[in-house]
Amino acid sequence: MHKVAVIGDRVSVCGFKSVGFETFFITDPDEAASLLRRLASDGFAVIFITEKLAAELGDEIDRYKDAVTPAVILIPGVTGNTGNGLSSVLRSIERAVGSQLAE
Amino acid sequence: MAVLNVNPTRMELTNLKRKLVTARRGHKLLKDKRDELMRQFLALVKENKELRIKVENALKSANLSMSLAGSNMSDEAIAVALMMPSQKTGVELGTKKIMSVDVPEFKPAFRTERDDGIFSYGYAFTSSDLDRAVNELNSILPDMLRLAEIEKSCQLLSAEIEKTRRRANALEHVMIPNYTDTIKYITMKLDEIDRSTTTRLMKVKDMMLDNAHNYV
Numbered sequence: 001m002h003k004v005a006v007i008g009d010r011v012s013v014c015g016f017k018s019v020g021f022e023t024f025f026i027t028d029p030d031e032a033a034s035l036l037r038r039l040a041s042d043g044f045a046v047i048f049i050t051e052k053l054a055a056e057l058g059d060e061i062d063r064y065k066d067a068v069t070p071a072v073i074l075i076p077g078v079t080g081n082t083g084n085g086l087s088s089v090l091r092s093i094e095r096a097v098g099s100q101l102a103e
Numbered sequence: 104m105a106v107l108n109v110n111p112t113r114m115e116l117t118n119l120k121r122k123l124v125t126a127r128r129g130h131k132l133l134k135d136k137r138d139e140l141m142r143q144f145l146a147l148v149k150e151n152k153e154l155r156i157k158v159e160n161a162l163k164s165a166n167l168s169m170s171l172a173g174s175n176m177s178d179e180a181i182a183v184a185l186m187m188p189s190q191k192t193g194v195e196l197g198t199k200k201i202m203s204v205d206v207p208e209f210k211p212a213f214r215t216e217r218d219d220g221i222f223s224y225g226y227a228f229t230s231s232d233l234d235r236a237v238n239e240l241n242s243i244l245p246d247m248l249r250l251a252e253i254e255k256s257c258q259l260l261s262a263e264i265e266k267t268r269r270r271a272n273a274l275e276h277v278m279i280p281n282y283t284d285t286i287k288y289i290t291m292k293l294d295e296i297d298r299s300t301t302t303r304l305m306k307v308k309d310m311m312l313d314n315a316h317n318y319v
Contacts, residue, residue, distance in 0.1 A: 001193035001212045004248070010178070015169050017185045018222070018237045019244050020192030020213065045194045046209060046251040066262050068198065068207050071255035075247075076159050078166045085159060089151050089257065096144055096261035098268060 002069070005039050007032060008050030012077035021048070029056040036060055036072070045069050050077035051084040107285045111292035119289070123282040130274040137267045140202050144260045151253045158250050161243040168236035175230040184224035184233065190215045194248060204263045206256040209248045 006016040010025045017023045022044075026032045032053055037060075039047055051074045054061055064072050074085040109115045172181060190213050197208035222237060 001214070002196045003193050011169060011173055012166060014181060014185055015165060015236045015240050018188050019241045020188050020190040045196050045207070046248065048247070048251075065258050068205055068255070068259070069196065071207065071209075071251045073247075073251045073254055076162055076166070078170055081159055081163060086152070086155055089148065089155060089254065092257045092261040093148055096141065096148075096264040096268075098265070 002043055002045035004046045004048070005044045006048045006075075007035065007039075008048075008053050008075075008077050009079075012050050012075075012079075016048070027053065029053065033057055033060045036064075040064060040067075040070050045071065047072045048075045049073070050075060051082045052077050052079055055082065055084060105281050105284055106288045107281055109285060109289070111289045113293065116286065116289045116293070119282055119286050123279065123286065126274055126278050126282060130271060130279065133267055133271040133274065136202065137264060137271055140204075140260060140264045140267060143201050144257065144264060147253060147260065148257050151250070151257050154246060154250045154253060158243060158246050161239060161246070165236050165239035165243065168232045168239060172230050172232035172236055175232060180229070181233065184229050185237075189222070192244065201256065201260060202263070204259055206259050207252060209252045211245055211248050 004021045005024060006013050006021045007024045007026055009027050013023045013025060024035055026035060032049075036047065036049075036057070047070045049057075049061070049072060054072075054074050061072050064070055074088060076082070076085065107119075109119070176184075193212045193214070194209040195212045197210065198205050199208055200206070222234065224233075
């Protein structure tokens with residue numbers, strides 16, 4: 001069984017502990033980057049990360065884009081939905097089509 | 104017109120013609136691959152988008168409940184209540200192939216330690232908002248994992264499409280024109296050599312006849 005991780009600030013993330021995901025309370029981008037690397041090599045299959053934290057991580061997340069695992073997925077945190085998650089979907093369309101589709 | 108740097112010989116011409124046939128076939132195959140990938144991708148990305156909107160909305164309301172719980176209870180109380188989860192959730196990792204692209208399959212796997220539902224705490228010292236948050240998170244869980252699976256597939260497929268598209272374009276706009284141009288160049292060069300040989304022979308014949316019979 002591969003584990004599932006959730007990374008983000010305390011309030012956004014602590015609920016996931018109750019459903020059985022492994023939770024990591026982190027708000028510092030540098031710490032999050034090294035944690036992400038550790039989790040990726042540790043056999044985590046899915047890593048949910050709050051949009052707010054992901055925005056500060058930048059390229060670190062793109063490193064896992066072309067690997068089968070881990071799947072790094074953005075989720076909205078308590079601070080609200082920044083729309084980054086949805087725009088990452090649009091980015092993959094853009095990459096496939098080669099140009100921005102009118103939305 | 105971009106002519107490759109080759110000797111205009113008949114052997115080179117045959118080689119190039121063979122390469123051109125291969126390039127054309129490769130281009131056709133890549134184009135078909137790209138079209139099929141694109142079809143699969145578009146279906147997947149549509150589902151991805153819908154699922155993401157659904158999950159984000161559900162998480163929003165779960166987060167709301169969580170914030171409410173946080174306002175009623177102290178951080179420590181919440182941490183204590185959620186300290187020992189009654190189940191561990193992971194995924195069974197499988198892979199399937201879409202057009203020879205490996206995409207992951209995540210199947211939720213639960214390991215329940217105590218058989219008393221998803222709530223890891225007694226209800227006495229916790230607010231009902233916490234119950235609601237946990238409940239909501241639990242019900243959105245399969246969708247979240249499905250979202251992870253689809254979103255990953257989309258990312259991998261889009262990378263593959265990009266690669267295929269580039270290859271198809273390189274063949275279509277660089278390799279094939281180069282080959283046809285070079286083939287044309289060699290053909291013309293060879294014809295030119297042919298013609299010059301013919302005229303030279305005619306000239307020589309004229310000169311020889313001239314010498315032998317002294318025609319003017």
